[in-house]
Amino acid sequence: MSLVACSLLAFAQEAPKSPPLAGQGQAGNSQPAQGQPAQGQPAQGQPAQRPTGGAAPSQDAFKFGSPAKLGDGLTEPMMWPAATAEGWAKPVLVKWQRSFDDALALAKETGQPIMVAVNMDGEIASEHFAGVKYRDPEAAKLLEPYICVIGSVYRHTPRDYDEFGARVECPRFGTVTCGEHITCETELYTKYFEGLRVSPRHIVLEPSGKERYDVYYSWDTQTVLTAYVEAAKEFPPKKERVRDGLPLTQRIASPDIVDRLAVEQAYRAGTPKVRRELIEATMKTREVDSVELLRLALFGLDTELAKLARQSLALAQTEPAVDLIAEVLKTALPAEDRDLLVAAAERLGEKFPRARTLATLHRGMALGSKLIDVAHAGGSTT
Incomplete structure (x- = not known):
């Protein structure tokens, strides 16, 4: 297996090894430690097992x-x-x-x-x-x-x-x-x-x-x-969030699904001017990484907005941005944008190991090989 393939496998997130699912009428397969009550065991006086089976x-x-x-x-x-x-x-x-x-x-x-x-x-x-x-x-x-x-x-x-x-x-x-x-x-x-x-x-x-x-x-x-x-009832009553009149560029700072949906819908339906304002707002608001909004620009047809979105993505702080950076790096990019995103992956690698692997992979791919003449690898030897 090549070094590149090994690196790609390392970047892929390993599936967790965990017990199979148990349904409403099935008992979980975890066993209690000796002398300890079973998982989900009811209070004293309650039946410990369903008469019809299951937990x-x-x-x-x-x-x-x-x-x-x-x-x-x-x-x-x-x-x-x-x-x-x-x-x-x-x-x-x-x-x-x-x-x-x-x-x-x-x-x-x-x-x-x-x-x-x-x-x-x-x-x-x-x-x-x-x-x-x-x-x-x-x-x-x-x-x-x-x-x-x-x-x-x-x-x-x-x-x-x-x-x-x-x-x-x-x-x-x-x-x-x-x-x-x-x-x-x-x-x-x-x-x-x-x-x-x-x-x-x-x-x-x-x-x-x-x-x-x-x-x-x-x-x-x-x-x-x-x-x-x-x-x-054990928590304070819900306070409705005030959204009336709040500019969409400010709602970008919210992690709430309601705000995320509103911003993304505004981008899809917006004029080029509105779209640019929203992407520029992501560069000024660092409380939340709007990776889904950036994705719309990154894979859209407006090349200027895509470039702006790459610059914003390079400022991201959260792990979901790692996957988006990986996807963007698979596409044809100007050298300066590729370097910008690889540098962002290196920075994120301080917190997220997958980002470090991603950065190492792309740095390695850019080094070339002393043994293979890449420029002439596909040419005739005769």
């Missing part, structure tokens, strides 16, 4: 009213009815943030709690939440006090962006790409799942990111809805 509801699920088993006379399809084709066609009404970092930044700014939702394909209760509850106006309204993030390991689209840099949103969850909810799930697994990958799961976090409640394996949907309502 017991979490302690917080019991706290918010989960029964110990499915109600008499009920079946799982009755409790968690599948969405119809018409139901799946409805828009998702929950505004999921694009990353956990965005959610944390917004929570610290506003004081709102974070609601972490975990979902998996093909599991009956997860299918119900994704296809019914997250599209239901009444259920979505219960989540308004929260800053919401969604994690799922499944991909529902073949790509996250089209050839012009426009986002391809996940049809199952809306507002996020599949790459975003997969990345989010991986990060949440490391921080909060304690080795148990189970779905559906709803975790309430304080604005600092500290866990407050963890609800899973409940035997009804009402338990989850009750958790939405009761947990929100």
Whole structure:
């Protein structure tokens, strides 16, 4: 294998080695340490095992009213009815943030709690939440006090962006790409799942990111809805953010999905003057890296805006910028722009190892070889 191929493999993010997913009627495969209570074991006096099999509801699920088993006379399809084709066609009404970092930044700014939702394909209760509850106006309204993030390991689209840099949103969850909810799930697994990958799961976090409640394996949907309502009462009421009259160039500084969508829509619909103002604003606002906005310019047809976007990208501070830099470096670039982005990768490499690998790769490719005459490598030797 060539050195370049080895470097590319090193740059690719290694998939986490973690247990398989466990669904509503399945027990997690993590085992408690000897002498320790099992994961999700209920308080004393509660049944430790579902009579019909699978793991017991979490302690917080019991706290918010989960029964110990499915109600008499009920079946799982009755409790968690599948969405119809018409139901799946409805828009998702929950505004999921694009990353956990965005959610944390917004929570610290506003004081709102974070609601972490975990979902998996093909599991009956997860299918119900994704296809019914997250599209239901009444259920979505219960989540308004929260800053919401969604994690799922499944991909529902073949790509996250089209050839012009426009986002391809996940049809199952809306507002996020599949790459975003997969990345989010991986990060949440490391921080909060304690080795148990189970779905559906709803975790309430304080604005600092500290866990407050963890609800899973409940035997009804009402338990989850009750958790939405009761947990929100423990935090100050949500304060509506004032956006009326706020220039779009200022909304670039916000990590909120509502502001991100508004800015990107304004860019797509805007005149060349508006587009330039928005890209220039990204160079002045360093609180948030607007990599998705920059992507629209980088892969658009306006070469001047693309050059300006490359200059802004070179100032980025966050890890998502590393992937965008890698994509841009695959394209034909003026030498000065390539050097600018490689230097940015080197700077980001102080915080993110993948960026350091990326910079090393491109520095190495520029050195050439003493053994191969690249200029004449394809020519005839006769």
